Structure formats: structure tokens, C-alpha cells
Amino acid sequence: MSLNNTGSVKTGGLAGVTAGKTAICTVGHEGTGLHYRGYSIQDLTQHSSFEEVAYLLIYGKLPTESELKKYQHKLISLRGLPPEIQSLLESIPANANPMDVFRTTCSMLGVLEPEDSTRQAKDIADRLIALFPGALLYWHHYHQSGSRISTDFEALSTAEYFLSLLHLEPAQPEVNVQALDTSLILYAEHEFNASTFAARVCSATLSDFYSAITAAIGTLRGPLHGGANEEAMRLIQSYENPETAEKGLLERLRNKQLIMGFGHRVYTVSDPRSDIIKNKSKILALEYGDENIYHISEKIEAIMRKEKNLFPNLDFYSASAYYYMGIPTHFFTALFVIARMTGWAAHIIEQRQDNKLIRPTAEYIGPSPREFEKISKRK
Ligand code: COA
Numbered sequence: 001m002s003l004n005n006t007g008s009v010k011t012g013g014l015a016g017v018t019a020g021k022t023a024i025c026t027v028g029h030e031g032t033g034l035h036y037r038g039y040s041i042q043d044l045t046q047h048s049s050f051e052e053v054a055y056l057l058i059y060g061k062l063p064t065e066s067e068l069k070k071y072q073h074k075l076i077s078l079r080g081l082p083p084e085i086q087s088l089l090e091s092i093p094a095n096a097n098p099m100d101v102f103r104t105t106c107s108m109l110g111v112l113e114p115e116d117s118t119r120q121a122k123d124i125a126d127r128l129i130a131l132f133p134g135a136l137l138y139w140h141h142y143h144q145s146g147s148r149i150s151t152d153f154e155a156l157s158t159a160e161y162f163l164s165l166l167h168l169e170p171a172q173p174e175v176n177v178q179a180l181d182t183s184l185i186l187y188a189e190h191e192f193n194a195s196t197f198a199a200r201v202c203s204a205t206l207s208d209f210y211s212a213i214t215a216a217i218g219t220l221r222g223p224l225h226g227g228a229n230e231e232a233m234r235l236i237q238s239y240e241n242p243e244t245a246e247k248g249l250l251e252r253l254r255n256k257q258l259i260m261g262f263g264h265r266v267y268t269v270s271d272p273r274s275d276i277i278k279n280k281s282k283i284l285a286l287e288y289g290d291e292n293i294y295h296i297s298e299k300i301e302a303i304m305r306k307e308k309n310l311f312p313n314l315d316f317y318s319a320s321a322y323y324y325m326g327i328p329t330h331f332f333t334a335l336f337v338i339a340r341m342t343g344w345a346a347h348i349i350e351q352r353q354d355n356k357l358i359r360p361t362a363e364y365i366g367p368s369p370r371e372f373e374k375i376s377k378r379k
Helices: 041-047 050-059 065-077 083-091 098-112 121-145 158-167 174-187 194-204 209-220 228-237 242-254 274-288 292-308 314-324 329-353
Strands: none
Touching (some): 041 274, 050 174, 065 121, 083 121, 098 209, 098 329, 121 209, 121 329, 158 174, 174 274, 174 314, 174 329, 194 209, 228 314, 228 329, 274 314, 292 314, 314 329
């Protein structure tokens, strides 16, 4: 970061600015340092589940076996949709953006089940993690086929629950469930990213939990943040094979177009999450005997390295992994929400523990003070 002589930040977008302290996550810059509460994402993705990571982030420690079992059953018990939410979902148009479905559902739940002395942050976080997959898929199936699906389904993991409700059959093969579980862990938390920061800014005004989550969902929606995984899929699918991908991508780069799923504000060498999800994407490609999308993705990666020295971020290979699981592209960012709910919750709770209103100053670059002109005299 560089400061000018008035102490203001010269770089845009608060790049490089340390905007607060956190004990939840450290990112590292070279692409090797991502840890959630001290545990590396390599260990977490290899040895734990999304529910263990959710517990770690929200409750501050890894659960014991009995704590995990209790937590999984708590989440199962919180999956039911109130009738008011069902009618709301039925009234949201079929062509709505799933992120708007989540933003609206969150807002409505905040009215129906407000945060008060009996219902506090951790319980609301669990309720939202449990309810969101069912809310999205209730809305989806209602508008696709007119059916009002039951969301009270006893799958132990969020990944199995989501895939079973999406396809309305037991989630299979198991590699799908494992890959989605890994992806949810990778998307769970990432320090002071834009949506988390938005949640913290909102919380710092002493607003309620639902308002902070609603702010975060709205912030994640943009293609420079969560929306990149959907845009990456659309790009990959716009090419028939690796050869046309190469030609098309070079053309885009010549036209100075952004390639979604590449680059990162914090990482300079690589995104430590990318190889993990890339490996899952490859496993799925082989499982389904359909490697074209994977090969196109690899070609795009190679060209981005050669031409721009840019590396894929988590969103790029998440796209092909989700594609192989049969997840519609317009649900990709919504899955990011389900995972990141855990990180947002942890940050809202942390912000409240040592709160200070977040209100920076701006460097004024507008006109000097001038005389007011009455409306009749203005030209
Ligand atoms: N495709 C093409 N060029 C890219 C690029 C991409 N995905 N990401 C960065 N660049 C280029 C920029 O055009 C810029 O080039 P210039 O110096 O010639 O103008 C340079 O790299 C620096 O990029 P900048 O946008 O200033 O970096 P940033 O820190 O502000 O942006 C992102 C970080 C993530 C917003 C940016 O890399 C991006 O837009 N990526 C695509 C969206 C995405 O994948 N988002 C998910 C992030 S996890």
C-alpha cells in the first residue's frame, strides 16, 4: 500500500490495506498459506467434512465425534421451510436469479424468526445453513414442474442433502457427494473478502444477523466475486474443444476482456484451493467418461499462464466440477452462499465481540465551495 502526504490510500479498492484483526482465517499471499483457525485447507479437505468445518468456524473448535453427530442432527432438524417461506418462494418468478431467491428468503426469515434474546447468532447461522439448500430447490422444483417438494430429508451431510433434493433421487455416485463436500469446505471462509467485509460493516452498526447476511449475499452476487464461477462455466461451454478454446481465448485477450475465474486480489502466485478442486474435477471427468470440458478448462488455464501469467482461482475448476455433478450453472454462486454462510457467521460473531463502527474517510476530489444558484437562475 502507498500513502500520499495526507495519509490517504493511493491504490484503489483498499488493496493491501489491513482493515482489522481476525482469528478466523489466514490467507497467505504465495498460494500456500490458507488456514481456518490454524488448520490448513489441505488437512481440512482430506480429513474432515463440511459440517466439521462449519462447526470449527462458528463454534471456534473442531467437534468431537459426539459433538459432530449432535450438530449434524441439529442441522437436519432445522431444514423445514415455514409455510410463509414456501408461499414466498412460489411467488418469486421462475426466471429470478437464485442469489435474489436467497437474499429475499434471508430477509423474510429475519421477519419470521427475528434475532432476539431467545434466538441468537449461532442458532440463526445453523438455521440458515440448514434451510437454504431446501429453499433454493423448493423454488426450483415448484417452477420447473409445479411440485411442492418436502425438504425434510434425513441426509447427514449438506452435500448429500443438496444433490438428493436437486435430482430428487439418492445422491450418487459417492464421488459427487465427496467433491461437493470438498468444494463447500474450500468456499467456507476467506478472510476479509468483499462479502465478508460487507457483513462486518453491517454488523458493526449493531444491526441484526439477517441484515448482515443479506448485505453479504448481495455483495457475493457480482461477477468479480462469487458470480465468477458461473461466468467461467459459460466461457468454457462456449467452446467446442481445446483447439477452438485456444483461438477464442486469444481473441478475447486481444480485446482486453476479463477472463472470469483467473487472478486474485490477495494471491500473487497461485490460489491454494485451485489444485484441490481441479483434482476433484478430473476425478469426476474420468468417472463420467466425459473429459472434453475438463480438457477445454486445462487449455484455458495453459493460455492464461502463457499470455497473462495468471493462475486459476477457486471459481475456475469449481465450474467444471459442478457441471459434472449435474448442477445447473445458475446455481453455482448459490452453492458458494451455502458454504460461505459459515465464514460470514464467524465474522459477524467476531466483529460483535470487539465492535467498533467501521466508517473510513474519503479523499475529497469534488468542486471547491461555491455559491448556491436558485432554481430560476440555473442554466
Ligand atoms: N482476466 C484478464 N486479465 C486480468 C484478469 C483476468 N481474470 N485478472 C486480472 N487481470 C489483469 C487486469 O486486466 C490488470 O491488467 P492491467 O494492469 O494491464 O490493467 C492486471 O491483471 C491487474 O488486475 P486488477 O483488476 O487490477 O487486479 P485486482 O486485484 O483489482 O482484481 C480480480 C482481482 C479477482 C477482481 C481480478 O483478477 C478479476 O477481475 N478476475 C476475474 C473475476 C474473478 O475470477 N473473480 C473471482 C475472484 S476469487
